[in-house]
Amino acid sequence: MPNDSLPLLVALTGGIGCGKTTVLDRFRSLGVPCFIADQVAGAYYQDPTFLASIRDLFGNSVFTPDGVADKAAIARIVFADPDKLSQLNSLIHPRVWDDFQHFAATHAASPYVIFESAIIYEAHLDHLVDKVVCVYLGLDERIARLIDRDHATPEQIHSRIRRQLPAEEVMQRADHVILNYEGNPRARQVQHIHSQLLVAAEKKAKLMCR
Numbered sequence: 001m002p003n004d005s006l007p008l009l010v011a012l013t014g015g016i017g018c019g020k021t022t023v024l025d026r027f028r029s030l031g032v033p034c035f036i037a038d039q040v041a042g043a044y045y046q047d048p049t050f051l052a053s054i055r056d057l058f059g060n061s062v063f064t065p066d067g068v069a070d071k072a073a074i075a076r077i078v079f080a081d082p083d084k085l086s087q088l089n090s091l092i093h094p095r096v097w098d099d100f101q102h103f104a105a106t107h108a109a110s111p112y113v114i115f116e117s118a119i120i121y122e123a124h125l126d127h128l129v130d131k132v133v134c135v136y137l138g139l140d141e142r143i144a145r146l147i148d149r150d151h152a153t154p155e156q157i158h159s160r161i162r163r164q165l166p167a168e169e170v171m172q173r174a175d176h177v178i179l180n181y182e183g184n185p186r187a188r189q190v191q192h193i194h195s196q197l198l199v200a201a202e203k204k205a206k207l208m209c210r
Helices: 020-029 037-046 048-058 071-080 082-106 139-150 154-162 167-173 186-209
Strands: 008-013 034-036 112-116 131-136 176-179
Touching: 008 020, 008 186, 020 034, 020 112, 020 186, 034 037, 034 082, 037 048, 037 082, 048 071, 048 082, 071 082, 082 112, 112 186, 131 167, 131 186, 139 154, 176 186
Parallel strands: 008 112, 008 131, 034 112, 131 176
Antiparallel strands: none
16 A cells, blocks of 8 residues: 555556656656656666675676676576566565655655656556556557667567566556657646646645544
8 A cells, every 4th residue: 555654656657668758757847756766776786785686696697707787688587587587576676665665755745756667567566656657659659669769679679568568458557548649749648647646646635634
Protein backbone atom coordinates (compact mmCIF):
# COMPACT_ATOMS: atom_id res chain seq x y z
CA MET A 1 0.00 0.00 0.00
CA PRO A 2 1.17 3.58 -0.65
CA ASN A 3 2.62 5.54 2.25
CA ASP A 4 -0.11 7.86 3.50
CA SER A 5 2.42 10.27 5.01
CA LEU A 6 3.88 11.09 1.60
CA PRO A 7 2.51 13.15 -1.29
CA LEU A 8 0.44 11.35 -3.90
CA LEU A 9 2.78 8.78 -5.46
CA VAL A 10 2.39 8.53 -9.22
CA ALA A 11 4.16 5.99 -11.43
CA LEU A 12 4.87 6.92 -15.03
CA THR A 13 5.47 3.87 -17.18
CA GLY A 14 5.36 2.56 -20.72
CA GLY A 15 7.26 0.29 -23.05
CA ILE A 16 10.69 1.05 -24.43
CA GLY A 17 10.57 3.66 -27.17
CA CYS A 18 7.15 5.05 -26.24
CA GLY A 19 8.46 8.53 -25.37
CA LYS A 20 8.33 8.56 -21.58
CA THR A 21 11.16 11.10 -21.36
CA THR A 22 9.30 13.66 -23.47
CA VAL A 23 6.16 13.22 -21.37
CA LEU A 24 8.17 13.46 -18.18
CA ASP A 25 9.59 16.78 -19.36
CA ARG A 26 6.02 18.08 -19.73
CA PHE A 27 5.24 17.15 -16.12
CA ARG A 28 8.50 18.79 -15.01
CA SER A 29 7.44 21.99 -16.79
CA LEU A 30 4.38 21.98 -14.53
CA GLY A 31 6.62 21.89 -11.45
CA VAL A 32 6.15 18.19 -10.65
CA PRO A 33 9.16 16.54 -8.95
CA CYS A 34 10.24 13.56 -11.07
CA PHE A 35 12.35 10.58 -10.01
CA ILE A 36 13.93 8.53 -12.83
CA ALA A 37 14.55 5.01 -11.59
CA ASP A 38 17.13 4.01 -14.23
CA GLN A 39 19.27 7.08 -13.57
CA VAL A 40 19.27 6.46 -9.84
CA ALA A 41 20.02 2.76 -10.26
CA GLY A 42 22.87 3.56 -12.63
CA ALA A 43 24.61 5.47 -9.85
CA TYR A 44 24.70 2.35 -7.70
CA TYR A 45 27.49 1.00 -9.90
CA GLN A 46 29.77 3.54 -8.22
CA ASP A 47 28.99 2.15 -4.76
CA PRO A 48 31.57 -0.38 -3.47
CA THR A 49 28.95 -2.24 -1.43
CA PHE A 50 26.70 -2.67 -4.46
CA LEU A 51 29.65 -3.69 -6.62
CA ALA A 52 30.55 -6.36 -4.10
CA SER A 53 27.04 -7.79 -4.45
CA ILE A 54 27.39 -7.70 -8.25
CA ARG A 55 30.69 -9.57 -7.99
CA ASP A 56 29.08 -12.20 -5.75
CA LEU A 57 26.23 -12.64 -8.22
CA PHE A 58 28.07 -12.59 -11.56
CA GLY A 59 31.72 -13.20 -10.73
CA ASN A 60 34.80 -11.35 -11.94
CA SER A 61 33.98 -11.78 -15.63
CA VAL A 62 31.67 -8.74 -15.61
CA PHE A 63 34.39 -6.42 -14.37
CA THR A 64 37.08 -4.66 -16.35
CA PRO A 65 40.71 -5.02 -15.21
CA ASP A 66 40.44 -1.71 -13.35
CA GLY A 67 37.39 -2.89 -11.39
CA VAL A 68 34.61 -1.15 -13.32
CA ALA A 69 31.39 -3.12 -13.76
CA ASP A 70 30.69 -3.90 -17.42
CA LYS A 71 26.97 -3.13 -17.70
CA ALA A 72 26.80 -4.51 -21.24
CA ALA A 73 28.20 -7.84 -20.07
CA ILE A 74 25.72 -7.92 -17.20
CA ALA A 75 22.88 -7.13 -19.60
CA ARG A 76 23.86 -10.00 -21.89
CA ILE A 77 23.77 -12.41 -18.96
CA VAL A 78 20.45 -11.33 -17.47
CA PHE A 79 18.70 -11.12 -20.85
CA ALA A 80 19.60 -14.78 -21.40
CA ASP A 81 18.99 -15.97 -17.83
CA PRO A 82 15.68 -15.05 -16.12
CA ASP A 83 16.96 -16.29 -12.76
CA LYS A 84 19.96 -13.96 -12.90
CA LEU A 85 17.68 -11.12 -13.94
CA SER A 86 15.45 -11.81 -10.95
CA GLN A 87 18.45 -11.83 -8.62
CA LEU A 88 19.77 -8.57 -10.06
CA ASN A 89 16.36 -6.97 -9.67
CA SER A 90 16.23 -8.10 -6.06
CA LEU A 91 19.40 -6.09 -5.48
CA ILE A 92 18.21 -2.99 -7.28
CA HIS A 93 14.44 -2.60 -6.83
CA PRO A 94 14.23 -2.40 -3.00
CA ARG A 95 17.05 0.12 -2.95
CA VAL A 96 15.49 2.22 -5.71
CA TRP A 97 12.18 2.23 -3.89
CA ASP A 98 13.80 3.32 -0.63
CA ASP A 99 15.51 6.16 -2.49
CA PHE A 100 12.23 7.17 -4.07
CA GLN A 101 10.48 7.31 -0.71
CA HIS A 102 13.24 9.58 0.55
CA PHE A 103 12.84 11.69 -2.59
CA ALA A 104 9.09 11.93 -2.02
CA ALA A 105 9.60 12.90 1.61
CA THR A 106 11.94 15.74 0.60
CA HIS A 107 9.20 17.01 -1.71
CA ALA A 108 6.42 16.75 0.84
CA ALA A 109 5.14 20.21 -0.09
CA SER A 110 4.33 19.04 -3.63
CA PRO A 111 0.85 17.66 -4.27
CA TYR A 112 2.33 14.66 -6.06
CA VAL A 113 5.64 13.20 -7.20
CA ILE A 114 6.41 10.95 -10.16
CA PHE A 115 8.34 7.69 -10.18
CA GLU A 116 9.37 6.93 -13.77
CA SER A 117 10.15 3.33 -14.69
CA ALA A 118 9.43 1.07 -17.65
CA ILE A 119 8.80 -1.94 -15.41
CA ILE A 120 6.31 -0.81 -12.78
CA TYR A 121 4.12 -3.89 -13.24
CA GLU A 122 6.94 -6.33 -13.93
CA ALA A 123 8.61 -5.24 -10.67
CA HIS A 124 5.27 -5.41 -8.79
CA LEU A 125 5.60 -1.79 -7.71
CA ASP A 126 2.12 -0.78 -8.84
CA HIS A 127 0.59 -1.62 -5.45
CA LEU A 128 3.02 0.80 -3.76
CA VAL A 129 1.84 3.87 -5.66
CA ASP A 130 -1.43 5.75 -5.67
CA LYS A 131 -1.80 6.16 -9.44
CA VAL A 132 -0.19 4.81 -12.61
CA VAL A 133 0.14 6.85 -15.81
CA CYS A 134 0.92 4.88 -18.97
CA VAL A 135 2.57 6.41 -22.03
CA TYR A 136 1.36 4.45 -25.05
CA LEU A 137 2.66 4.27 -28.60
CA GLY A 138 1.98 1.61 -31.22
CA LEU A 139 4.60 -1.06 -31.84
CA ASP A 140 5.56 -0.04 -35.38
CA GLU A 141 6.27 3.55 -34.40
CA ARG A 142 8.21 2.44 -31.31
CA ILE A 143 10.41 0.19 -33.45
CA ALA A 144 11.04 2.99 -35.94
CA ARG A 145 12.01 5.35 -33.11
CA LEU A 146 14.35 2.79 -31.52
CA ILE A 147 16.08 1.99 -34.81
CA ASP A 148 16.73 5.70 -35.28
CA ARG A 149 17.68 6.35 -31.65
CA ASP A 150 19.73 3.27 -30.76
CA HIS A 151 20.88 2.18 -34.22
CA ALA A 152 19.71 -1.32 -33.27
CA THR A 153 18.39 -3.97 -35.60
CA PRO A 154 14.67 -4.88 -35.59
CA GLU A 155 15.60 -8.28 -34.13
CA GLN A 156 17.45 -6.68 -31.22
CA ILE A 157 14.55 -4.33 -30.57
CA HIS A 158 11.95 -7.10 -30.66
CA SER A 159 14.07 -9.05 -28.17
CA ARG A 160 14.07 -6.10 -25.77
CA ILE A 161 10.35 -5.48 -26.21
CA ARG A 162 9.49 -9.12 -25.49
CA ARG A 163 11.00 -8.77 -22.02
CA GLN A 164 8.35 -6.22 -21.09
CA LEU A 165 4.62 -6.62 -20.65
CA PRO A 166 2.63 -5.95 -23.83
CA ALA A 167 1.97 -2.23 -24.12
CA GLU A 168 -1.75 -2.87 -24.50
CA GLU A 169 -1.85 -4.71 -21.17
CA VAL A 170 -0.02 -1.89 -19.41
CA MET A 171 -2.45 0.60 -20.94
CA GLN A 172 -5.45 -1.39 -19.68
CA ARG A 173 -4.09 -1.67 -16.15
CA ALA A 174 -3.06 1.98 -15.76
CA ASP A 175 -5.23 4.69 -14.21
CA HIS A 176 -4.39 7.22 -16.91
CA VAL A 177 -3.12 6.86 -20.48
CA ILE A 178 -1.23 9.32 -22.66
CA LEU A 179 -1.36 8.53 -26.39
CA ASN A 180 2.01 9.71 -27.59
CA TYR A 181 1.55 9.61 -31.35
CA GLU A 182 3.31 12.27 -33.40
CA GLY A 183 0.93 15.17 -33.81
CA ASN A 184 -1.28 14.11 -30.91
CA PRO A 185 -1.90 16.91 -28.37
CA ARG A 186 0.60 15.62 -25.79
CA ALA A 187 0.70 18.82 -23.76
CA ARG A 188 -3.09 18.90 -23.52
CA GLN A 189 -3.20 15.29 -22.34
CA VAL A 190 -0.56 15.94 -19.69
CA GLN A 191 -2.39 19.04 -18.50
CA HIS A 192 -5.67 17.10 -18.22
CA ILE A 193 -4.06 14.28 -16.23
CA HIS A 194 -2.19 16.81 -14.11
CA SER A 195 -5.51 18.37 -13.13
CA GLN A 196 -6.93 14.96 -12.20
CA LEU A 197 -3.86 14.09 -10.15
CA LEU A 198 -4.13 17.37 -8.25
CA VAL A 199 -7.69 16.41 -7.30
CA ALA A 200 -6.53 12.96 -6.17
CA ALA A 201 -3.68 14.55 -4.20
CA GLU A 202 -6.11 16.87 -2.44
CA LYS A 203 -8.29 13.92 -1.47
CA LYS A 204 -5.28 12.05 -0.10
CA ALA A 205 -4.17 15.09 1.89
CA LYS A 206 -7.63 15.43 3.43
CA LEU A 207 -7.59 11.77 4.46
CA MET A 208 -4.17 12.27 6.05
CA CYS A 209 -5.56 15.13 8.14
CA ARG A 210 -8.38 13.07 9.63
